[in-house]
Amino acid sequence: MKYFSTRDNERALTSLADAAFMGLAADGGLFLPERVPQVDMKRVEVLAAKSYADMALYLAQTLFDDVAAEDLERVVRSAYDFPIELRSLDAQTHTLELFHGPTHAFKDFGARFMGQMTGLLNKEGELVILTATSGDTGSAVAHGFYGVEGVRVVILYPDGKVSPLQEAQMTTLGGNIIPLKVRGTFDDCQRMVKSMFRDAALREKVRITSANSINLLRWLPQSFYYFYGYSEWKRRTGRDNPTVVVPSGNYGNLTAGMFARRMGLPIKDFVAASNANDVVPEFLQSEEYRPRASVQTVANAMDVGDPSNFERMMSLVGGDVQALKAELRGFSCSDQQIEQAIAEIYKKYGYLSDPHSAVGYLAAKHYDVDGFYLSTAHAAKFGEVTLRAAGAEPELPQSLAEAVGKPRVATPIEAEEADLKEFLLKM
Numbered sequence: 001m002k003y004f005s006t007r008d009n010e011r012a013l014t015s016l017a018d019a020a021f022m023g024l025a026a027d028g029g030l031f032l033p034e035r036v037p038q039v040d041m042k043r044v045e046v047l048a049a050k051s052y053a054d055m056a057l058y059l060a061q062t063l064f065d066d067v068a069a070e071d072l073e074r075v076v077r078s079a080y081d082f083p084i085e086l087r088s089l090d091a092q093t094h095t096l097e098l099f100h101g102p103t104h105a106f107k108d109f110g111a112r113f114m115g116q117m118t119g120l121l122n123k124e125g126e127l128v129i130l131t132a133t134s135g136d137t138g139s140a141v142a143h144g145f146y147g148v149e150g151v152r153v154v155i156l157y158p159d160g161k162v163s164p165l166q167e168a169q170m171t172t173l174g175g176n177i178i179p180l181k182v183r184g185t186f187d188d189c190q191r192m193v194k195s196m197f198r199d200a201a202l203r204e205k206v207r208i209t210s211a212n213s214i215n216l217l218r219w220l221p222q223s224f225y226y227f228y229g230y231s232e233w234k235r236r237t238g239r240d241n242p243t244v245v246v247p248s249g250n251y252g253n254l255t256a257g258m259f260a261r262r263m264g265l266p267i268k269d270f271v272a273a274s275n276a277n278d279v280v281p282e283f284l285q286s287e288e289y290r291p292r293a294s295v296q297t298v299a300n301a302m303d304v305g306d307p308s309n310f311e312r313m314m315s316l317v318g319g320d321v322q323a324l325k326a327e328l329r330g331f332s333c334s335d336q337q338i339e340q341a342i343a344e345i346y347k348k349y350g351y352l353s354d355p356h357s358a359v360g361y362l363a364a365k366h367y368d369v370d371g372f373y374l375s376t377a378h379a380a381k382f383g384e385v386t387l388r389a390a391g392a393e394p395e396l397p398q399s400l401a402e403a404v405g406k407p408r409v410a411t412p413i414e415a416e417e418a419d420l421k422e423f424l425l426k427m
Contacts, residue, residue: 001037001065003216005029006315016066017121020114020217023130023210024197030312031216036262037062039227048231053080055231056224062263063220064117071120079112084225086232086372089349093364094236094372095357096229103143103169104378104397105136105301106222106253111144113221114211119148124207128424129153130196131211132189134249134294135162135301136377139169141211142177152176153211154424156189159412161296161303165381165400172406180423184415187294187305190250194308195417196424206424213252214308222256227265233372242371245271245331245364247356249302251280251309253374258316258327268371273363274332275299275355279307281330287321298335298385299355301377331363338362339389346390352379354386 002013007029014022019031039062047055057076064072085097101108118127129151131141138155145153155170159181162170171179182189193210196202213219226244233242244267246254254272261267272280275297283289291306317323333341341358345351353361353375360373379386380400383393396404413419 001063002034003031004034006032006311016064020118020121020215021127021207021209023208023215024194028198030214030309030315032312032315033063033216033220036259039264041264041266044227045231045234048228049235052084052228053077055228056080056221059224059227060221067120075113075116075120079116080109082108084228086229086236087351087375088236089345089351093361094233095360095375096225096232096372097375098225099375099378101140102399103136103139104381104400105140106374106376107136107140108144109225110213110218110222110252111137111140111211114215114217115144115148117217118145118151122150125150126207127151128206128208128427129211130193130208130424132156132186132193133162133170134158134186134303135166137212137301138162138179139166142170142173142179145211146173146175146177148176152178152427154427155179156182156192156413156420158182158185158189161185162300163382165404167410168403168406168408169400171408171410172403174409178427179410180413180420181410182413182415185294186303188415190304190306190308192415192417192420196420199421202421202424208424212308213250219252219256219309220259222253223260223263226257226260226267229372229374230265230267239370241266241268243268243271243367243369244371245273245360245369245373247299247302247360247374247376248272248274248280249277249304249307251307251313253376254328255309255313255316258313261327262316269327269329271329271331271363271367271369273359273373274330275302275338275359276332276334277303277305278330278332279305280310281332284325284328284330298338298382299359301356302359329367331366333359333362339385342386342389346386346392352386352390352392352394354379354382
């Protein structure tokens with residue numbers, strides 16, 4: 001399997017290693033596989049009933065066919081040594097819990113796979129992973145790459161705009177993990193990172209790649225859990241062709257689902273569930289794309305005003321807005337609605353939801369979907385929000401409690417591209 005840029009009409013092909021280590025294509029586009037492998041859904045369902053890792057290995061083999069079988073199996077089984085669960089709140093309301101990994105966020109699925117694969121593919125000396133985060137990406141990437149030989153990780157996060165637990169997970173590891181707290185927003189962090197990839201002079205001196213969902217090694221593995229969620233939902237309900245609701249910020253998660261659908265996963269459609277940062281739901285209504293500065297919300301990991309994966313999303317539908325609208329419905333909500341949803345879920349089901357997953361619940365109820373929504377983070381990461389909204393605070397998992405108790409180390413930096421470039425050159 002080789003890869004091409006979303007901006008290259010000629011579809012010049014790039015190897016897996018080159019695409020992964022470039023992050024963004026030279027023309028600024030995002031990489032897509034040259035073809036969409038078609039999977040055997042009966043086999044997927046049998047393997048999903050056995051284990052997530054067994055199912056993921058089969059799917060990975062269809063996508064990464066130039067990686068030695070024994071190496072790929074080692075990567076997958078090492079990455080996916082934690083559970084995944086479809087939780088049924090009632091007969092109609094189902095959520096796929098993606099937060100049982102080491103950092104208690106869905107991004108563990110992509111980051112751990114990418115960390116293992118990067119270690120396997122990197123043969124050319126030190127590599128710098130440069131990534132921006134609005135919350136959970138940073139902690140997942142930090143843990144996914146922690147201790148990977150030949151790799152250093154530089155994480156940019158907006159100072160004061162991530163939760164205390166999210167910050168603790170990024171800033172307490174040390175070693176090859178280097179956090180930078182940016183005096184600005186997530187959009188500033190993302191802008192700074194993208195500018196480094198466009199800087200040819202810098203890239204001649206520093207080998208950099210990204211671990212954001214723009215990187216295909218982070219993005220493609222996120223398609224796997226859609227197959228698992230579908231298999232479990234079908235087994236439990238006896239129904240087919242679900243609608244899947246995806247809490248959305250940078251849209252890597254949702255575009256991974258769209259790719260899974262093209263691989264043969266029988267999903268009816270998706271709901272892009274957003275907070276007040278509603279660029280994509282607005283686009284689905286107006287057909288006008290208006291990126292803008294993000295606004296801060298209680299669902300901070302979704303505070304993105306210019307989602308990188310919008311370009312990949314449009315490429316998957318061949319630039320056809322009507323085709324996208326046939327596959328995707330939009331939804332947005334306010335902080336007040338999010339907190340009301342957290343309270344409602346707790347009152348009705350005795351279940352504490354984090355703010356991002358609560359957005360998914362609201363969207364599922366709004367459209368009365370026959371399917372499931374994704375729960376993307378453990379409620380304990382947002383205990384101050386659940387306490388305010390529902391009067392209850394979940395117990396911290398042991399790994400989160402340990403992170404809170406450790407000293408935090410992060411380097412402050414202005415939201416200036418020149419300052420980041422200087423830091424990378426001196427590092």
